[in-house]
Amino acid sequence: METLIIAVLRTCFSFLILLTVSIWIGKQVNSHNNHYNFALSVTLGSFIANMGFDTNLKFTPMLASFIALIFMYLISSLISIKNRRFRLWLSGEPxxxxxxxxxxxxxxxxxxxxxxxxxxxxxxxxxxxxxxxxxxxxxxxxxxxxxxxxxxQSVTKNEIVSTNTSVDIHLPIELVMDGKVVEKNLNSQYSSAWLNQELQSRNLQLKDIQYAVISSNSSLIIDLYNDHLKSPLDQE
The missing domain is CATH 3.30.240.20 (bsu07140 like domains)
Structure with missing residues (x-):
């Protein structure tokens, strides 16, 4: 009877821990948008299952390992935000x-x-x-x-395109990510000199740019770290 009560209490407590973690970092884990998040979610599930049902294992060491895993995730997430090469290694590329x-x-x-x-x-x-x-x-x-x-493509009300108009479509070309030039995407048309000239004409510096891309219609789209938004939308 005592074993049964302990198992029930461990299960309830483990569920509350997982629920708290899911609310805290759930969007990244639940989305399974890369291999790292998928592996993390499977590992978290295994920890919770063992913490809740395997009474042969001591609860405290399992909890400590669980917390260590969460901290490892947070540290790697912080590194990946600042280091694109690490992020690509961790998450992969399309x-x-x-x-x-x-x-x-x-x-x-x-x-x-x-x-x-x-x-x-x-x-x-x-x-x-x-x-x-x-x-x-x-x-x-x-x-x-x-x-x-x-x-x-479906035509919207704002798109009135003549049947005689020829539109060139190409894959978007990422030129800047996290303030650094994506060297492999530079070419004779979109060279380093061209990019510098475009930035100078906009009075921008490379360190100010979070993301710059040549869109499918050949337009240069730039997103700054500081967008100077007075009331940024914060709706999840």
Whole structure:
């Protein structure tokens, strides 16, 4: 009877701990948006299961290990915010599987992604013909992000495009992330000199920029660390 009561109390206490942690860092863990978060959530579940049901294990050492895991997660999260290379190693990068309407077989083989998987995920987005796709990227989470060709995109009320107008579409090019230039994305058109000139014309310095990208319509979009918003929206 005593063992039963202890098991019930341990389970209730463990559940409260997990609930508290989920409220605290739940958005990142629950989303499973990368391999690290997936592994962390599985490990947290294992800890809670053992803390609650395995009465042969002492509760205090398990709790200490659980807390240590949480602190390890927080430290790695802080490092990844400031270090893009560490963040990419920890979280991974999306893989382009369709570019300019053509399948990239080499990339698909590297990630062991079959045509059946591709077609299934396209169908789930209402796309039944590969001819409609301009670009497709397989995210780290396993979800497929798709950019349709212009003529297959839904037209909104604000978009009145002449049928004779030709619009060039390309994959967005990230030039700056976390105040650092993404060197591998620079080319003859978007060179370091061009970027510096654009920043000078806007009276900006590289250290002030959180994110800069060439959009799919060739526009330079810049997001600053300090956006000078008087009342930033804080709705979750």
């Amino acid at each position: 893989t382009v599987v369709i570019e300019n309407g053509k399948l990239l077989d080499g990339n698909m083989k590297k990630i062991r992604y079959s045509l059946d998987d591709l077609n299934q995920q396209l169908r789930e987005q209402g796309i039944f013909d590969l001819i409609e796709v301009e670009f497709a990227l397989l995210e780290v989470s396993g979800k497929l992000s798709v950019l349709k060709k212009t003529k297959y």
